[in-house]
Amino acid sequence: MPGVEKGPGPDAVFAAKLAEGTFEIQKCGGCGTHVFHPRVICPACGGADLGWVTPTGRGTVYARTVVRRKPERGGDYNVVLVDLEEGVRMMSRIDGIAHDRIVAGLKVTASVGEGAEGEPAVVFLPEGGAQ
């Protein structure tokens, strides 16, 4: 099919990159829009020319919640939505800062860390490092 790549789909490509410690998002060759989560076609223009680029990693917290859990069950943890400089949003977690100090507008920086099951996952630290 014209314009559509052979081989693994964008989810698998993203996961393979993440497993190697690399965080990349897509960028549309047709209209220049950055895209996350990984997709087959660009939601802005419908084109299938989506390539992979390395984001700056700089982002801003858009919204946050703290899931409250008893200490014996692992304690509280935060869940945030972060807007990357490229204009895409993702769910993540902020490490290196007290949960109650995470507020919308906080500047953060991406890195590849671990998700709930120890799987590779994009997480964020406050800009300038842990506080």
Next chain:
Amino acid sequence: MSLRGKAAIVGAALAGCGEAHGKSAMEITIEAVHGALADAGIALGEVDAIATCQPLDMLSGLTLAQELGLSPKFTMNNRIGGSSFLSHTLWAAMLLELRLADTVLICYGSNQRTASGKLMTSLGLPTYEAPYRPLFPLSSYALAADRHMTQFGTTREQLADVAVATRAWAQKNPEAFLRDPLKREDVIASRLVSDPLRVRDCCLVTDGGGAIVMRRAETAKDHPNPPVYLLGGGEGTTHRDISEMADLTVTGAVQSGQTAMDMAGVRPAEIDVVQLYDAFTINVILFLEDLGFCRKGEGGAFVADGGIAPGGHLPVNTNGGGLSCVHPGMYGIFTLVEAVRQLRGDAGARQIGGAELALAHGNGGVLSSQVTNILGTEATL
């Protein structure tokens, strides 16, 4: 061509609300169906189109046909979450108007409380959210509430006032599950689950079922109860996962509400009684804004200090809502049944005097699907 007033709800019933020990989800559903058919004075064999959506049974439309012993001309099983039933009414009106069906049954039932004690769902966490363990669906709504508070200064107290108002309505409804007094301080002192949402910001986990029967307007008066006409309807889908929602403070209810009100030819100020899918307190604030009952960002002030409670400026969720009356996983059908009762004048101590126009609004997923129905009495045709 418009669907305005072309179809009507001629029968409605609830079943198994609260705790329905020893009953399956489909058994509760069928009990509601039996009640709605009796309410309409319609024989089972007259039903020629059916609609349902159940959380665990992917083919629930087929199960429903089987349990009813019917071979319907149309079986609608569209699954857009708790809003599904308000979409089913639109499809029902289309089938009726095109004379592809004559009697449409829409129904739901769940035994989630007595079967599991928690939300029963076949959904798992989305791929790009799972590593961060958001509570499903609670943390998604918590993020929306957090954003609304950040952006508009909506307060913890205003969220609480939604739950307080809803409980005050529930106290007037003998069928409501929770009827003991609830104060703002009680909500704010309840257990924090996912900031800023606390236990009393969250809908109940109950059993329950509901059913309605729809017919063309031309025959709608041949039944024991006054018909409730579908004047308008609209849908809005904006995402599936909360991380893909463009603006957490603006839902698809903007589109669904405008579409429904344009079809009905009514403005928000003309609506007498409002039934909103209140899975969480923030929902009510968002939907009141997006449906045009107040301006964006002013929902908190609108609901504060009894604004939507008995005696307030707009009666919202007069049955006690999902927060205090009933919430068996998918609540949409219950907004319709309560709207029917209000428009028939059958709502007892919670009856809104002279109610002619009602709005019922369903929410599906995590603020993902929004569906609005405008319903009216014969006087509104």
